[in-house]
Amino acid sequence: MRMEHELLETGPLLIRNVKLDAKPTDILIDDRGMISAVGREVGRVAGKEADRVIEGNGATVLPGLVNTHTHAAMTLFRGYADDMPLSAWLSEKIWPIEALLTGEDVYWGTKLACLEMIRSGTVAFADMYFFMEDAARAVSEMGLCAVLSYGFIDLFSEEKRERECRNTDKFVRFVESLENPRIRPAVGPHAVYTVSPEGLRWCAEYAAQREIGIHIHVSETEKEVRDAVSQWGKRPVAILDECGILTPRTVAAHGCWLDRDECMLLARRSVHVSHNPTSNMKLATGRAMPYHWLKEAGASVTLGTDGCASNNSLDLFTDMKIAALLQKFAWNSPTLLPAEEALAMATSSGARALGTGNGRVAPGEPADLILIDPRAVCNTPVHSMTSNIVYSCTGSVVMTTICHGRVLMHNREVPGEDEILRQAARAARALVEKAREGQ
Amino acid sequence: MRMEHELLETGPLLIRNVKLDAKPTDILIDDRGMISAVGREVGRVAGKEADRVIEGNGATVLPGLVNTHTHAAMTLFRGYADDMPLSAWLSEKIWPIEALLTGEDVYWGTKLACLEMIRSGTVAFADMYFFMEDAARAVSEMGLCAVLSYGFIDLFSEEKRERECRNTDKFVRFVESLENPRIRPAVGPHAVYTVSPEGLRWCAEYAAQREIGIHIHVSETEKEVRDAVSQWGKRPVAILDECGILTPRTVAAHGCWLDRDECMLLARRSVHVSHNPTSNMKLATGRAMPYHWLKEAGASVTLGTDGCASNNSLDLFTDMKIAALLQKFAWNSPTLLPAEEALAMATSSGARALGTGNGRVAPGEPADLILIDPRAVCNTPVHSMTSNIVYSCTGSVVMTTICHGRVLMHNREVPGEDEILRQAARAARALVEKAREGQ
Numbered sequence: 102m103r104m105e106h107e108l109l110e111t112g113p114l115l116i117r118n119v120k121l122d123a124k125p126t127d128i129l130i131d132d133r134g135m136i137s138a139v140g141r142e143v144g145r146v147a148g149k150e151a152d153r154v155i156e157g158n159g160a161t162v163l164p165g166l167v168n169t170h171t172h173a174a175m176t177l178f179r180g181y182a183d184d185m186p187l188s189a190w191l192s193e194k195i196w197p198i199e200a201l202l203t204g205e206d207v208y209w210g211t212k213l214a215c216l217e218m219i220r221s222g223t224v225a226f227a228d229m230y231f232f233m234e235d236a237a238r239a240v241s242e243m244g245l246c247a248v249l250s251y252g253f254i255d256l257f258s259e260e261k262r263e264r265e266c267r268n269t270d271k272f273v274r275f276v277e278s279l280e281n282p283r284i285r286p287a288v289g290p291h292a293v294y295t296v297s298p299e300g301l302r303w304c305a306e307y308a309a310q311r312e313i314g315i316h317i318h319v320s321e322t323e324k325e326v327r328d329a330v331s332q333w334g335k336r337p338v339a340i341l342d343e344c345g346i347l348t349p350r351t352v353a354a355h356g357c358w359l360d361r362d363e364c365m366l367l368a369r370r371s372v373h374v375s376h377n378p379t380s381n382m383k384l385a386t387g388r389a390m391p392y393h394w395l396k397e398a399g400a401s402v403t404l405g406t407d408g409c410a411s412n413n414s415l416d417l418f419t420d421m422k423i424a425a426l427l428q429k430f431a432w433n434s435p436t437l438l439p440a441e442e443a444l445a446m447a448t449s450s451g452a453r454a455l456g457t458g459n460g461r462v463a464p465g466e467p468a469d470l471i472l473i474d475p476r477a478v479c480n481t482p483v484h485s486m487t488s489n490i491v492y493s494c495t496g497s498v499v500m501t502t503i504c505h506g507r508v509l510m511h512n513r514e515v516p517g518e519d520e521i522l523r524q525a526a527r528a529a530r531a532l533v534e535k536a537r538e539g540q
Numbered sequence: 541m542r543m544e545h546e547l548l549e550t551g552p553l554l555i556r557n558v559k560l561d562a563k564p565t566d567i568l569i570d571d572r573g574m575i576s577a578v579g580r581e582v583g584r585v586a587g588k589e590a591d592r593v594i595e596g597n598g599a600t601v602l603p604g605l606v607n608t609h610t611h612a613a614m615t616l617f618r619g620y621a622d623d624m625p626l627s628a629w630l631s632e633k634i635w636p637i638e639a640l641l642t643g644e645d646v647y648w649g650t651k652l653a654c655l656e657m658i659r660s661g662t663v664a665f666a667d668m669y670f671f672m673e674d675a676a677r678a679v680s681e682m683g684l685c686a687v688l689s690y691g692f693i694d695l696f697s698e699e700k701r702e703r704e705c706r707n708t709d710k711f712v713r714f715v716e717s718l719e720n721p722r723i724r725p726a727v728g729p730h731a732v733y734t735v736s737p738e739g740l741r742w743c744a745e746y747a748a749q750r751e752i753g754i755h756i757h758v759s760e761t762e763k764e765v766r767d768a769v770s771q772w773g774k775r776p777v778a779i780l781d782e783c784g785i786l787t788p789r790t791v792a793a794h795g796c797w798l799d800r801d802e803c804m805l806l807a808r809r810s811v812h813v814s815h816n817p818t819s820n821m822k823l824a825t826g827r828a829m830p831y832h833w834l835k836e837a838g839a840s841v842t843l844g845t846d847g848c849a850s851n852n853s854l855d856l857f858t859d860m861k862i863a864a865l866l867q868k869f870a871w872n873s874p875t876l877l878p879a880e881e882a883l884a885m886a887t888s889s890g891a892r893a894l895g896t897g898n899g900r901v902a903p904g905e906p907a908d909l910i911l912i913d914p915r916a917v918c919n920t921p922v923h924s925m926t927s928n929i930v931y932s933c934t935g936s937v938v939m940t941t942i943c944h945g946r947v948l949m950h951n952r953e954v955p956g957e958d959e960i961l962r963q964a965a966r967a968a969r970a971l972v973e974k975a976r977e978g979q
Contacts, residue, residue, distance in 0.1 A: 176920075177921065178923070179920075179921060179923065179927075179928065179932055180921070180922070180923040180924040180925075180927030180928050180931065180932065181923040181924075183878065183879055183924070183927050183931060184864075184874065184875050184877075184878035184879060185874060185875065186874050186875060187874060190874070213917065213920060216917055217917045217918070220917055379865060381869070382865035382866065382868060382869035383864075383865055383868060383874065383931075384868075384874050385868045385869055385872050385873055385874040385876075386869075387869075387872050389869075409932075412931070413927065413928070413931040413932045414918060414931065414932045414933075416918075416934070419858060419861075419934065422858075423862065423865065425623075425822075426818060426821035426822055426862065427821065427869070429821055429822060429823075429824045430820070430821035430824055430825075430826075430828075430866070430870075431869075433824050433826050434824055435623065435624060435625050435626060435629070435822065435823050435824040436623050436624065436625060437824075438623075439622065439623035440622055440623060476958075476961060478652065478655055478656045478659055478961065479656075479853060479855075481615075481618075481652060481961050481964055481965050481968075482616065482618060482619070482964060482965045482968030482969065483619070483965070484617070484618065484619040484620040484968065484972060485619040485620075485622070486619075488618075488619030488622050488852065489618065489619050489852070492619065492622060492822075492851070492852040492853065493618055493619065493848075493852045493853045494853075495855070495858065495934040495935075495936060496934075497934060497936035519915075522915060522917065522920045525920055525921060526920050526921045526922070529920075529921030529923065530921065533923060
């Protein structure tokens, strides 16, 4: 394969000799990046149609993973501040350095995030941050699917709200102008404690009007719930519902402190709840998202890493494992969130949440898929491939990552990797130096 | 470097151009596998002495990791049974298939475990299982350091106790006959609920007499503690203390249900407590080891993966992260078990627990060290190398693994890997088929 051309190529692609649900198969991808055929005979028939061929050599094919909550450019702050109480971590370390960010920093931070996601098998993600036009440029160049939102924070000020509405509208129009089928905008009202009810209502109406998604934090900490009750007389989910935020286009991240009624309401509204187990454990939120109540209610539960300042990795393989472990431990049940459900959170449920198909390797679906090394130690023996993927392997088991038919990584090579590592490291170093000077 | 000879070679080894604590250095290893010199001038002076040279190319050098609690051959059961209640998991799945194990199975399962540990930077481990002579043969061939114990289980029967004493003595003499400086025997009384007080006392006396270690499970589940109190009128740690099991040569695994007084007693007796966060979460033990009480008491706390049926990986990088996350979450403190302490658990504390030096890269220490890829995404940017190692990277960041001066992996190549994968997969498949036939 000609690696230097792959990112640009969009012609038909044939993947030969892979295993899907333990059965040998070939996969044909058309020039629009959709899976057009799956089966053992496909390779023989389609060999001539496809300009590009990938030899799978018995690799297992899986739907690409979907990260439904992150702040991508925070890769620049990986390891900058750990093991601190939440308030000191934010006010002494994260906010001061975020105040120094430029669009160029966000561009390189987002490129580093995309590189990390591609290398660990993630093909689509939901991002919420600042300088989002630069983030969009980075994602566009890297070739992943993304739902991008500008973090809307009005701090209950009318003046700020008007500015945030303008910023949101400007960013949404910018993304739409890109006409990139892999990148879509969403509105990003940050949370009930940072956005006024008026701001939330504006976001809900704007999103409905333009038929775009909503990306928000909900009930991450006990304090958020307590403060909402004392300030507004109701819990965060009720506030969001009154403001029209709870829709089938909404991704609500964290949900650690949801009660049973809230889980049922989120399910009725068809909201997608994004579980962020690693971040919640690292920041000691004190409670794990009640997966059993959400499942019982029939809610859509997906998986997110959160930003690299509170994880500090974007490898969803590790987070599938940590999700399955946390649910068992926190709710005292070794049968809760079995491997199959953890994998579904990170694939089919995530894909539906972000509107990138159904997260299945099947004709008619977008060709968002990854090839898994069949000769890895973590995958030996194979009593259950799903168990190995969730509990044993990490993202390093991914050999090939394909998004909408574009080969983003093959045999663990990603075009342009060295420059991204160099430029992101440089940007991160410069930010820390500036932060030190400012102290 | 000539990979095919490395496992056999023991002559002087020079490692050029690595970073130790962020400073460039060279490292010279003598023909006994000890670090003889560390410094920038070492390479120039020693270039002629060393038969073998490794070019570090700016890699970070770390002490090799130490896994203080595993059942190595259980790699064969990776993914065989997950997401089940403990009692059904043991009685319906694990015990029936363990009853079919042969020495040959344990040999290949242990080889697979060693391969996985080498690939993820572990240089030494404490094992407890059956067919331990075959395990010793596997470890000896793979070149790691290990403290091996036969799992002593008398189920309160005098006849069985006598058999277990003979088995233990036979295995200890076998290991001593190997005269392998990297492999030492220990006694392995399983736990207070599977070994009689007489059996525990015999183990303690035998270990004292021969000056060898003791490897035991303690207070893993609440049931273990409750049953001990109802049967013997005292908690497990008190029973072990009365039987002489608590010594500076003892590794006590799990400790989820330790109370504060027990933590203080374990510290006073200089016992090494092995934290097994992943296994405890997966099996929903309901409580995390009280690290804060152990730390306050000055106890030695180390890190273990437990066996692959309850983890399902031997990658201590992931388990350092999960340990740091679990402690924060379970005890509701984002400052508990910071990255530096998680790394110390897996290096210096572990090495001292198993008697393989002090887990430091310094002259006079055994050359048990690993080289970390400086160009990995998980290690970009480098605000804190320790944070990156604990929170961001997985074992796949290890390029080179050296144990007592032997190069067990270089540039991610381990001699004999393909055969181990093939034979272990075959053994695992055959066991499952036999188990099915027996049903």
